[in-house]
Amino acid sequence: MHELMLAESVVRLVEDTARQAGAKRVTRVRLALGALAHVDPDALLYCCELVARDGVAAGAVYEVDRPAAEAWCANCLRIVVPAAAGASCPDCGGFELDIRAGEEMRVIDIAVA
Amino acid sequence: MCTTCGCGHGQVTINGRAARPTRSDAAPRAGYRAVAPLDAVHAPGLDAERTLRIEQNILADNDARAARIRAQLKTQGIFALNLVSSPGSGKTSLLVETLRRWAGRAPAAVIEGDQQTANDAERIRATGVPAVQINTGKGCHLDARMVAQALGQLQEEGALLDRSLLLIENVGNLVCPAAFDLGEAHKVAILSVTEGEDKPLKYPDMFRAADLMILSKTDLLPYLDFDAEAAIAMARQVRPGLPVIRLSTRDDAGWAQWLDWLGAGLARAGA
């Protein structure tokens, strides 16, 4: 996935927010990366640190929430938790899954000083 | 993953000329909502840490641009497709043959994405259909900003007509293009029979994002041990109910179905 480009978006959101608030330094960045998000979290954080190194968010600590996957199984007729994109229903083994949650990629908040 | 690809936007060109920034790039960004720290103990003399809520999608910028493109296309009744596949699965050949067989039905235009060269746009123009070449430089997918610029170019040329077909060939890559909305009506994933049946399981995001799969180069099936049924079953594992059209640019297989699908989509566009 396109981690460097995503990291540029993250750092832009973070720096703009910090600047508008008149903050001198960003100490913490909290991200939500769903369990099924099209991203490799380690690679994304590595890229974020790289992209942010000359700005107000240099050296910030990253925290990552991983909202669970949720899918509607047309066979079980209820919400189940698939292990990965393309994985089967953990209960019936079927693939009639409609993914309802777990793909999000958000910047939740930042701590600034 | 592309930490090595270094996709900056600096090297993007549209028909060989440097892409210029759009006005919205310079516009101030969306505001934030400052929230007081929940239970901040105020240590006198120290800078208290504050929490600023952002709650924004990382791709919000691209998604907003894509939404504007979608709205514009809808107003004009343009049916736009985003063709995604590995390099070499036959996207450009499919487009050339589609335009040949589509001729006379409704106007069409093409946006070609590749890292380098204008070869594909030239192959399209040879059919008489207007085409814009986007070169992404080191970038490995198209994004909504590039497509907006290409649409501007088509408009300048008077080539973006009401009730027409807009075919966008994405950069050959089964990974990144899945995440980037270009404002299209549908992503169409192309899987050629020389690629191996299990591509949909290896690259599930792309097949899950698609609304149609074209199984291409079916003329080669007799020479391969590719199991078409297995490939389709695997694609439907990641995208239940995914419609599939089997097609070859070397014979008539699948063409009536594909042209009907395009015609039906165009009839619905703008409605």
Ligand SMILES: Nc1nc2c(ncn2[C@@H]2O[C@H](COP(=O)(O)OP(=O)(O)O)[C@@H](O)[C@H]2O)c(=O)[nH]1
């Ligand atoms: N046998 C056969 N070869 C094809 C077919 N479609 C494309 N090709 C060949 O596959 C190669 C890559 O095609 P191209 O359209 O450039 O793929 P792209 O990279 O996805 O745009 C070329 O050599 C084409 O001639 C087909 O239906 N049958």
Ligand SMILES: [Mg+2]
């Ligand atoms: Mg091509």
Ligand SMILES: [Zn+2]
């Ligand atoms: Zn990439």
Ligand SMILES: [Zn+2]
């Ligand atoms: Zn089930």
